[in-house]
Amino acid sequence: MLPSILLGMVFGVAQAPLVPPLPRLPLPRPAAHATRASTHSNHVPAGTRDGGTLTIALDIVESAWKPEGDDDPEVPVLAFAEQGKAPTVPGPLIRVPQGTEIRVTLTNRVDSAITIGGLRPGVSDSPDTLTIAAGQTRELRYRLTKPGSYFYWGSFGGTTLEDRLWKDSQLNGALIVDPPEGSPPDHVFLISEWFHPYDDRAFEVVSAINGKAFPYTERLELQQGDSTRFRVLNTLTLFHPMHLHGFYYRVLARGSWDRDRPLAPKMQPLLNTDLLPPGGTLTLAFVPTTPGNWLFHCHFSFHMNDEVSLAGAPRDSGMSAAAGMSGASGSSAEHHMHGLVIGIHVKPSPGWVDDSASPNARNIRLLVQRKPNRLLDGMATAYGFVVQKGDTPPARDSVDLPAPVLELERGKPVRITVMNNLQEPTGIHWHGLEIPSFPDGVPGWSGIGDHVFQPIAPGDTFVAAFTPPRAGTFPYHSHLNERHQIQSGMYGAIIVTDKPRDLVHDHLVLVGGGGPAVYNKIESPYALVNGRTSPQPLRLTAGDTHRIRIVTLHPDWRISLTLRNDSTIGRWRAVAKDGYDLPKAQATERTANVQMGPGETADFELRPTKPGEWRLEIKTADPGWHIPLTVVVVPAAAPR
Ligand SMILES: [Cu+2]
Numbered sequence: 001m002l003p004s005i006l007l008g009m010v011f012g013v014a015q016a017p018l019v020p021p022l023p024r025l026p027l028p029r030p031a032a033h034a035t036r037a038s039t040h041s042n043h044v045p046a047g048t049r050d051g052g053t054l055t056i057a058l059d060i061v062e063s064a065w066k067p068e069g070d071d072d073p074e075v076p077v078l079a080f081a082e083q084g085k086a087p088t089v090p091g092p093l094i095r096v097p098q099g100t101e102i103r104v105t106l107t108n109r110v111d112s113a114i115t116i117g118g119l120r121p122g123v124s125d126s127p128d129t130l131t132i133a134a135g136q137t138r139e140l141r142y143r144l145t146k147p148g149s150y151f152y153w154g155s156f157g158g159t160t161l162e163d164r165l166w167k168d169s170q171l172n173g174a175l176i177v178d179p180p181e182g183s184p185p186d187h188v189f190l191i192s193e194w195f196h197p198y199d200d201r202a203f204e205v206v207s208a209i210n211g212k213a214f215p216y217t218e219r220l221e222l223q224q225g226d227s228t229r230f231r232v233l234n235t236l237t238l239f240h241p242m243h244l245h246g247f248y249y250r251v252l253a254r255g256s257w258d259r260d261r262p263l264a265p266k267m268q269p270l271l272n273t274d275l276l277p278p279g280g281t282l283t284l285a286f287v288p289t290t291p292g293n294w295l296f297h298c299h300f301s302f303h304m305n306d307e308v309s310l311a312g313a314p315r316d317s318g319m320s321a322a323a324g325m326s327g328a329s330g331s332s333a334e335h336h337m338h339g340l341v342i343g344i345h346v347k348p349s350p351g352w353v354d355d356s357a358s359p360n361a362r363n364i365r366l367l368v369q370r371k372p373n374r375l376l377d378g379m380a381t382a383y384g385f386v387v388q389k390g391d392t393p394p395a396r397d398s399v400d401l402p403a404p405v406l407e408l409e410r411g412k413p414v415r416i417t418v419m420n421n422l423q424e425p426t427g428i429h430w431h432g433l434e435i436p437s438f439p440d441g442v443p444g445w446s447g448i449g450d451h452v453f454q455p456i457a458p459g460d461t462f463v464a465a466f467t468p469p470r471a472g473t474f475p476y477h478s479h480l481n482e483r484h485q486i487q488s489g490m491y492g493a494i495i496v497t498d499k500p501r502d503l504v505h506d507h508l509v510l511v512g513g514g515g516p517a518v519y520n521k522i523e524s525p526y527a528l529v530n531g532r533t534s535p536q537p538l539r540l541t542a543g544d545t546h547r548i549r550i551v552t553l554h555p556d557w558r559i560s561l562t563l564r565n566d567s568t569i570g571r572w573r574a575v576a577k578d579g580y581d582l583p584k585a586q587a588t589e590r591t592a593n594v595q596m597g598p599g600e601t602a603d604f605e606l607r608p609t610k611p612g613e614w615r616l617e618i619k620t621a622d623p624g625w626h627i628p629l630t631v632v633v634v635p636a637a638a639p640r
Contacts, residue, residue: 024313025204027196028166030064030076037063037079037089039211041218042174042188046082046092054096057083057105060114060132060154065089065170067194067208068216073310075194075206077170078110078154089211090190091152091173094119098147098177104140108132113157114171118257121175122146127258131157148253148260149231149281150175151190161257161279162237166196170211172235184285186229187220191276191298191340193236193308207236207298207308207339214297214304214341222288224349229285230296233257237278239558240340241299241597243431244272245440248580249286256280266585271578272432273299275558275597291348292437292448298340299599301483301555308339336443336480343445346437354448356436356466358413364406368428368456368490369421371399375488375515376526382515383422383478383488396421402510402531403492406476410496413467418456425455429479430464430494431599432472432579439464442479455480468496472579473508473549473601483555486598487513487526491553493601496579505546507538509561509629511618512553525625527554529618537630538616544636545607547575552596558621563592563606563631565614576603595621608633 047056063079066072067089080091083105096102108114117129123142132138154171155164164171174188189209197203209217222228230249234240235257248270253262256279263269276282288294297304365388374382384399408414418428427443440446441464443455456462474494478485491512495501514528529535540546552559563570570592574582578601581587594602608614611633619626 025196025198025202026314027073027204027310028076030074031062034062034064034076035081035087036074037065037077037087037170037211039089040093041210042090042093042190044093045095047094049096049100052099053101053103054094055103056092056094057107058092059083059107059109060171061087061109063087063089065194065211067206067211067213068309068311073313075310076167077194078114078168079170080154080173083107089170089208090192091171093174093176093188094152095174095176095178096144097182098145098179099143101141101143105137106132106140107137108134110134114154114168115157115159116152116154117161118150118152118175120144121148121150121177121258121260133157144177146260147177147179148255148262149188149233149283150177150255150260151233151235151257151281153235153257161235166194169194174231174233176231184227184229186231187218188231188233189342190233191235191240193238204310204313205308206310207303209340209342213309213339214337214343217342220342220344222344222346224288224291224346224352227285227287229283232276232282232284234276234278234280238303239278239597240276240303241273241599242276242282242296243299243599244286244296245294245442246290246292246434246437247286247288247294248272248434248578249284251282251284253283254280266583269577269582269586270580273578273597273599275595275600288344288346290434290436291346291352292440293442293445293452294344294346294437294440295442295445296342296344297337299597301486301598303340304337305481305483306338307483311338348448354436356413356439358465358467361413361415361465364414364416365419366404366416366428367394367419367421368426369396369399370423371397374399374401380515381488383485383490385490385492399489400531401489401528403489405492405508406494407501408468408494408496410468410471410498413465416464418462418464420456420458420460420462423458425457425480426478426485426490427453427455427480428462428464428476430466430474430476432474432601433466433494434469435466439466468494470579471496471498472576472581473551473603474579475551475553475599475601477553484516486553486555487516489513489528493549493551495549504541505544507546507548509538509548509550509616509618510553511551511559511561513555517556525627527557527625527627529627529629533627535627535629537632540606540608540631540633542608542611542633542636545605548572548604548606549601550594550596550604551601553598555598557624558595558597560595560617560619560621561593562617563614564617565612569593570606570614572604572606574602575605577601611635
């Protein structure tokens, strides 16, 4: 597996404006005897239950998998099949009550040895794998005693979960152990990826949830107000910042393929974006309180755009006309999203009325514009925002960096008129705000019934009317062609408060894109902190409590932030996550270091005791760029 840095490098170049897309590459063909894998939504458990025993026979077979539409490519994979049935991607669901005895017969029907992990979570303290030679059968008997969300997996003999590329990448199955009293209804989402590298470091890749990539993923039909529970299983060696539109979710457990860690109720955070680690699992619950169309998706733009789609890639490896074929598929706006996206329709309760429109709303006119030669030492065009003040519009080629902070008052309605002065369509998402679906800003998706938000065409306007119900720190950003538009600057902060901010003690650190990542060609970082590659220092006062609001919105990177001086890492108190104030048990003082993915916000309180100079080191979690932000602590004003 290529580390995400390489993903960023290749994809970054592909997304640079005026650089043609990489040619689509020929895909390997399924073996002649391969059986088409069916896909499923992890709702029906496999095997035969008899009292306290589950008997299941799993074969490992050559298969062919179609992760997207009927006309899109089919690729070769190894897959699990319940004996006597067609292979499936993901593999058969194993779901039993705690204490069940498992009798599993594994038969390797492919011509390589296969290593299997994750079938026996909780049985052994160390990671538990076994290898089955080609043609061999193994029988296992054990008891599953620890409730939780797990997955089993297979890889070529002697390799591990981390080594898998394309052929063995779909050897995955969900394994859920329910407590004796049972679990509330849930949806089990298994994330997988088929990744085919080529010699010249190019690749073809598709990312899927339960065997299908958006827009072919399962559509959830929920009823307004119904408790909803997800178990998310990440079989990749990549992180995924999983973002839910419209609602906060409660994290009930975080784990990995071989162990699960339930959180005590008072330690369960409420958030809308959580960084799911490689091999990790996440169990979450939420209540869809507002009807309409919503999304649950990975917030890395290259895990939800056409870079993780095989549509358009040639299937015949003899085809030479492949070069130059575009990967873009479908012209409907909904199809701007691919890969790791789940669509959610929430049906309104009887009698529900949308009361978000208000005649007394405050008006904000937000212009979306571009300024050539503004980023990357003049090499790249900045995309961004300007708030119009008065009747005279600002210059058409002006862009404010950092983007204007939208200072909103909790409970006070606003009407934000977005004017698109770009030469391409866009849509703006007010990330994390609990507002109606229509202004949520996902083109071709947000809305209810046939009242669906459409992309804002060049020269057009869109009015987002809503009332922010909660005080906190939120991002706003482009939700169309995000890789390019957010990389180029289309992101900013929304700060919702009850009273005007005390700017002496309340500080914003906005980290995000600073131009397309044209690696090795330029010196300056392709990122900005507070709109600059060399940000202006923060000024704090010794003895005072300061609030630092961090917003990270680089579409490609996990970002690490550490407050330090030459010898010491500082300490701060966590006070909010994703705009939600932390309850007392979670609002703890801790080492001033945090790792955040795109779309996450976090607020910390800092009380420097004496004057001096600190640095907030802001850098990519993987090798990439580094921008230090100087933090100057000045003496407290002399007492009078
Ligand atoms: Cu992702």
